[in-house]
Amino acid sequence: MKTFARITWYAQRVALAAPLGLVGVAHGQMPEPLVRPDIELVDVGEIQSVADQPHYGLLIAGTFTRVNGETRNGLARMVHGNTDPNWNPNPSWLGSVPLVPRRVRMSPDGGVFVSGDLVEIAGHGVDCIVKLKPDGQLDTAWTAPTTNCDFDPVFDREGWMYFIDSDHSVRRTRLDVGGSADPYWTHWPANGFAEPYKLMLEFGDSLYVASKTVRWNQTLIGKVPTTLNGYELWSREDQYDTVVAMQQSEYGVVYLAYAQGTIRKFDARNGSLSDAIMPNPALAGVRNMKLASSGFDEHLFVAASGGVRKFSTNGSDLASYPHAQRDFVNEMIPSGSSVLLAGKFSAVDGQESQSLLAIHGGGTPGPSATYEITGPGKIEEVVAQSNGGAIVRGSFIKADKLPRREIFRLTPEGIVDPGWSVQANDGINHVVIGSDSAVYIGGSFTNIVGGVFPLRFLAKLDAASGSPLSWWGPSLGLQYAPLDLAIDAQDRIYVAPPVQQANLGVRRVLVTPDGEPDQNWGPIHVSNMGGIDLVGDYLYLQSNQPNTIDIFRAELVAGTSGTSGWYFALQNGNSVPALNAIGADGVGKLLLGGRFEWYGSGDVRRNLLRLDSVGGVDESWLPQVNGGVNDIAVDAAGEIYIAGDFTTVGTQASNGLARLSPIDATPRADWMPAHGASSICVADAQRLFVVGDDWRNTFVALPLSVGGGGEVPAIERN
DSSP states (O other): SSSSHHHHHHHHHHHOOOOOOOOOOTTTTTOOOOOOOSBBBBBOOOEEEEEEEEEEEEEEEESSEETTTTTOOOOEETTTTTTOOOOOOOEEEEEOOOOOEEEEEEEEEEEEEESSSSSEEEEOOOSSSEEEEEHHHHHHHOOSSOOOOOOOOOOOOTEEEEEEEEOOOEEESSSSSSSSTTTTTOOOSTTTTTEEEEEOOSSEOOOOOEEETTTTTTEEEEEEETTTTTTOOOEEEEEEOOEEEEEEOOOOOOEEETTTTTTEEEETTTOBBBBOOOOOOOOSSSEEEEEEEEETOOOOOOOOTTTEEEEEEEEEEEEEEEETTSSSSEEEEETTTTEEEEEEEEETTTEEEOOOOEETSSSSOOOOOOEEEEEEEEEEEEOOOTSSSSEEEEEESSSSSEOSSSSSEEOSSSSTTTTOOOOBOOOEEEEEOOOSEEEEEEEOOOOOOTTTSOOOOOOEEETHHHHHHHTTOOOOOOSSSEEEEEETHHHHHHHHEEEEGGOOOOOEESSSSSSOOOSSSBBBBOTTEEEEEEEETTEEEEESSSSSSEEEEOOOTTTSSOOSSOOOEEETBBOOOEEOOOOOOOOOOEEEEEEEEEEETTTEEEEEEEOOOOSOOTTOOOOOOHHHHEEEEEOOOOOOEEEOOSSSSEEESSSEEEEEOOTTOOTTTBBBBSSSSSSEESSSSSEEEEOOOOOSSSSSEEEEESSSSSOEEEEEOO
């Protein structure tokens, strides 16, 4: 089917690392000196809070009054190190020494929450918590749900905001409706002597609450599902006190940083504690901690009184970012091996500066400026690699004047990789990427130059060179090209059989040692198979009936040899329906795109809908796309991109390529490309690869930043 499901989970892993496109250093290497920062704050102010506003810039809040010579009273937006002249809410605060931290927080619906000792925004008298629109204008329809001015909310992508109320309970409210909190969801700590003071939302549907036990002066950690009205799953007491930061690994481990310098980790499923990480030399005065990853390697950045230290997740000291001990770091945003620091310091790594913001490695680069790729033909598929490259498949014979038939590799810099070449004797129809960036292809080929033995219909290519690895040769009895391919997180490949050999069923192939079929899984049969897509822990199988598209789900666990009973059907009135893309949004809900109409609860879902984990249609998500959806992509911020032949989304005009809010599916009015597309792929944190005949070039890259314009030509049509 489409490429969406094959790149979604890579995009998910990127999202966990909060990518900013910072230039990194090799793992374990001592960092270079921090560059002289571009931002200068005066009046001996400090940055107390930082928020990445996806596709716009960096938001900062604190006690400063000027930034880079521009008047900004404690709230500003930075774009590539410069103060944004068009974003100035102009707040007034109660005093120069705030009684509570001044914070800025981004929510998934694009709103900007500002809190602290606020008294006025842009001339409007306000309480201590406000919601701003993305352009910095006050959202007058939203009212603060609490009088607790020490406001540090967390957000899910279902449209809920969680916060600590004035009575020390944990509450929630809808992002799009101001006023009272949800009366049906309240978490009171299981220990009546505990007062919550810090929240963290996990990647799934649970909330972690750190509380102070007044009687014993200890910490109580609790896990609360967001779907069961605040009923507590478990709670654990810890002898350490004052949690300053919580972070969760995508591998099910939760890390806690304590003010006295200890880092604890425990199992997110049941709360079982492991040994504490005791840094040597010991940390003191810990203020913050962030978890980051480079590929599949995770590490921790910890800000303390002696500077910022970088640790492996087993406690090994990897690097340090020292600064004057009298100063401090309040917030950090990591990206791979690099980190952005915000707080109050006058020197970093011995370099004098009056700045309060520093970026390791030379600053934040913008989107790649040029692609020098030429040649006749058409791009049909772009699949991202975890090493930063991308595999491009289509019908062409040259790329950047290099002989490249049907497939080539783009480097992370956006040029055709001169050292990566594949010469197959016939068509390449499908591409999937392994976790090690190895490339698996399916097609009508029976031989690849460089292979020791003939390779029929399936092959594995080296990630660095494209050379065929002849020892990998699945024996599935294929006599024709496979109908479709998919790959899971454990690098197991699922092969949909050719239409002429439907009796073979869907099989699973093990990547190691030699590509043999998994005898403990499958085969799975459905009639009139139209394709397969893998999302999370399930394989979705499409069955094309005369007037209906049936979708079945199979589990990936060993021993499964049939579908799970999950079933969904699509129709299109009196026309033949089409399902073009299946994949997940930022929290794992299923997205379906194509040409169909689905009726439920009196509502119509045309061409795009969202399902929950049990197969129910999300009644609150109403995009109402008036034409077919060809492809879907999701970026690291959870924004949803759709491409097709539609002209409106809801009430907003569109050229067939749109960006939607993950909360309510409303199109982003400030992102309006000139044309639609037949295929799209989020390449990294900055670029959306776009394929379509309407563009003046077959293949272009659009920036994810505001506007969606400034496309860069990739493959010119001769």
